[in-house]
Amino acid sequence: MVALFPTCLGEALNRAAVRDTSRLLAAAGVAAEQPSGATCCGQPAWNSGFVRDARRVARRTLRALADAEAVVVPGGSCAAMMRLHWRELFRGERDEELAEAVAARTFELSQYLVDERGWVPPEPARKAEVSYHDSCHMLRELRLHDQPRALLAAVCDVRELPRADRCCGFGGTFSVRYPDVSTAMADDKLASAATIAAATVASADPGCVMQIEGRASRTGAGVRVAHLATIVAEAL
Amino acid sequence: MSGFEARSRAALADPRKRANVPRFAEKAALNRVRGFEGVDLEALRAAGEAARARAIADLPRLLDALQAKLEAAGAVVHRAATGADAARYVTDVVLRHGRMVVKSKSMASEEIGLNDHLEAAGVEVVETDLGEFIVQTAGEAPEHIIIPAIHKTTGQVRDLFEPLAGRPIGDDPAELTRFARAHLRKRFLEAPVGITGVNFAVAETGTIVLVTNEGNGRMCSSLPKVHVAIMGMERVVADLADLAVLLPLLTRSGTGQKITSYVTMLNGPRRREEGDGPEEMHVVILDNGRARVRETPYRSVLHCIRCGACQNVCPVYRQVGGTAYGWVYGGPIGAVLTPLLHGDQELGHASSLCAACDDVCPVRIPLHELLLGLRRDRAADSAGALERLAFRLWSLAWSRPWLYRLTVRMAGTARGPLPLLRRWTRTRDLEVHR
Numbered sequence: 308m309v310a311l312f313p314t315c316l317g318e319a320l321n322r323a324a325v326r327d328t329s330r331l332l333a334a335a336g337v338a339a340e341q342p343s344g345a346t347c348c349g350q351p352a353w354n355s356g357f358v359r360d361a362r363r364v365a366r367r368t369l370r371a372l373a374d375a376e377a378v379v380v381p382g383g384s385c386a387a388m389m390r391l392h393w394r395e396l397f398r399g400e401r402d403e404e405l406a407e408a409v410a411a412r413t414f415e416l417s418q419y420l421v422d423e424r425g426w427v428p429p430e431p432a433r434k435a436e437v438s439y440h441d442s443c444h445m446l447r448e449l450r451l452h453d454q455p456r457a458l459l460a461a462v463c464d465v466r467e468l469p470r471a472d473r474c475c476g477f478g479g480t481f482s483v484r485y486p487d488v489s490t491a492m493a494d495d496k497l498a499s500a501a502t503i504a505a506a507t508v509a510s511a512d513p514g515c516v517m518q519i520e521g522r523a524s525r526t527g528a529g530v531r532v533a534h535l536a537t538i539v540a541e542a543l
Numbered sequence: 544m545s546g547f548e549a550r551s552r553a554a555l556a557d558p559r560k561r562a563n564v565p566r567f568a569e570k571a572a573l574n575r576v577r578g579f580e581g582v583d584l585e586a587l588r589a590a591g592e593a594a595r596a597r598a599i600a601d602l603p604r605l606l607d608a609l610q611a612k613l614e615a616a617g618a619v620v621h622r623a624a625t626g627a628d629a630a631r632y633v634t635d636v637v638l639r640h641g642r643m644v645v646k647s648k649s650m651a652s653e654e655i656g657l658n659d660h661l662e663a664a665g666v667e668v669v670e671t672d673l674g675e676f677i678v679q680t681a682g683e684a685p686e687h688i689i690i691p692a693i694h695k696t697t698g699q700v701r702d703l704f705e706p707l708a709g710r711p712i713g714d715d716p717a718e719l720t721r722f723a724r725a726h727l728r729k730r731f732l733e734a735p736v737g738i739t740g741v742n743f744a745v746a747e748t749g750t751i752v753l754v755t756n757e758g759n760g761r762m763c764s765s766l767p768k769v770h771v772a773i774m775g776m777e778r779v780v781a782d783l784a785d786l787a788v789l790l791p792l793l794t795r796s797g798t799g800q801k802i803t804s805y806v807t808m809l810n811g812p813r814r815r816e817e818g819d820g821p822e823e824m825h826v827v828i829l830d831n832g833r834a835r836v837r838e839t840p841y842r843s844v845l846h847c848i849r850c851g852a853c854q855n856v857c858p859v860y861r862q863v864g865g866t867a868y869g870w871v872y873g874g875p876i877g878a879v880l881t882p883l884l885h886g887d888q889e890l891g892h893a894s895s896l897c898a899a900c901d902d903v904c905p906v907r908i909p910l911h912e913l914l915l916g917l918r919r920d921r922a923a924d925s926a927g928a929l930e931r932l933a934f935r936l937w938s939l940a941w942s943r944p945w946l947y948r949l950t951v952r953m954a955g956t957a958r959g960p961l962p963l964l965r966r967w968t969r970t971r972d973l974e975v976h977r
């Protein structure tokens with residue numbers, strides 16, 4: 308069984324992106340299931356320094372994913388949490404081996420499609436324009452730069468966003484701990500989208516989408532912000 | 544409102560700072576990239592990290608060796624356990640010789656509040672690094688560890704300099720610099736004591752190394768009768784071979800230069816056969832919490848060579864500048880160093896954990912790991928009590944799938960006066976895609 312782990316932000320705010328992820332997987336010939344016992348990867352607590360709370364939540368999800376031959380995650384930072392930090396989180400603890408095993412079988416969505424499945428979507432008749440914003444942890448922890456761009460480039464004209472690698476200011480709890488700084492960072496991102504008059508910005512992380520889209524909507528920035536899965540699924 | 548939040552909001556409300564800091568930080572970041580073009584950066588960083596790790600691992604022995612060499616050359620070495628001790632020592636030295644000092648850039652002196660201490664003792668302090676001179680004239684503190692006046696426009700500098708000059712100078716940076724140079728030149732010739740920082744101190748040879756572009760470090764250390772160099776104890780490196788690795792890493796990471804205009808290497812005061820140099824040289828080696836940090840999991844923060852590269856790429860620093868971090872060091876290095884040396888645990892949170900700093904640090908300090916460590920310390924501490932309760936409730940709920948499902952469904956329809964939600968919705972919409 309291939310598991311689709313929707314992520315908590317995906318389930319709370321962007322179920323459309325989760326559905327679109329399913330569609331992409333189906334198009335690639337993968338029938339993915341959403342294991343019912345999975346909740347959250349534990350990242351909010353981990354990034355705030357509450358290791359035990361992170362472990363308590365992550366353990367529930369870990370066990371729910373135990374039987375999956377692969378776990379696909381439409382969220383760059385959650386994928387980084389599961390692939391990299393779960394090993395640390397469970398080191399010397401119960402479920403250590405399981406965490407190692409599941410971490411090794413967990414993939415960010417574009418990583419799974421492009422690297423594991425060798426799949427990119429078929430070229431559509433008409434290509435819309437899109438720019439891609441890198442999720443910090445997906446880029447600098449998982450080092451996934453080309454994979455999301457490869458998916459997008461198959462169905463869209465990708466125009467590089469200037470400083471696509473710069474943080475959008477989400478940062479999980481950072482966004483509500485220091486809302487003004489966080490918002491100023493989102494404005495920076497929107498300003499860089501404006502310099503190329505980007506019509507659409509795609510991101511592979513529901514957190515970045517929530518942040519950039521929420522600010523664009525408030526300021527009337529006139530740029531569409533959407534999850535990568537949504538943009539690619541629209542072109543299928 | 545917490546300290547960082549209040550200070551960062553004040554910084555965000557300063558439009559000129561908000562325009563200038565990212566502009567000049569970006570310039571410095573691009574210079575850095577160009578500075579490393581065509582070299583094997585990763586190999587250099589690995590060598591830099593190894594050199595720094597060697598120095599800090601062997602710190603007590605290297606400091607003894609450095610001190611022995613310096614003393615043999617006729618310098619006076621003072622080990623200061625605290626900032627107050629260092630400031631007192633330097634002030635005593637100065638008062639023995641006069642009432643005026645010229646100073647080149649030194650973050651260690653900022654750290655110990657030396658200028659205030661000297662001025663309280665009736666000493667006139669003249670900062671001679673152009674950026675420091677601007678900041679001092681404005682009555683402010685440096686916003687960046689190598690570009691102190693990063694937040695100032697030339698117009699602001701003109702407005703600061705014209706009253707000093709008593710004549711119009713204009714906006715031309717060259718004219719402004721010419722004024723500063725003429726103004727400072729007199730002071731160099733008058734001051735009995737020059738104070739400098741230390742970029743590196745080579746234990747093997749007892750060499751104090753100053754890296755500058757304006758030559759003011761060389762003037763401060765050679766024109767006055769007395770030279771006082773202040774170094775954090777971690778500035779030491781083992782030998783000239785390690786210096787050869789670290790020096791270009793510092794200049795390329797800081798300004799993109801293969802080498803700065805001036806690299807001054809000092810081995811003690813003037814010798815009998817020499818025609819110039821100070822008659823008296825003091826080297827103050829400052830602990831101020833560093834030896835304690837060395838015994839913690841945060842030891843690698845002592846590897847820092849103060850290049851400023853992490854500040855230039857930090858998306859938080861770019862918005863708020865350096866003083867918003869509440870002490871002398873801003874950006875990622877400040878967010879790590881300040882809680883460790885000065886207190887204020889909250890700063891571990893003054894980062895989105897984007898990890899851009901990790902990628903540029905020339906000595907590969909895992910800055911965002913260290914920030915995460917600080918967050919863990921705070922979580923275990925009373926400062927984090929309320930949050931601890933919140934995360935406990937959260938983890939109890941979200942380790943139960945039915946409660947998890949209930950709460951995420953509610954989150955999608957959340958409205959009303961939830962305090963955390965308000966901190967989101969004050970500036971952003973909450974978009975839901977069903």
Ligand code: SF4
Pocket residue numbers: 796846847848849850851852853854876903904905906907908910
């Ligand atoms: S932490 Fe690294 S990048 Fe930042 S100032 Fe120190 S050496 Fe430079």
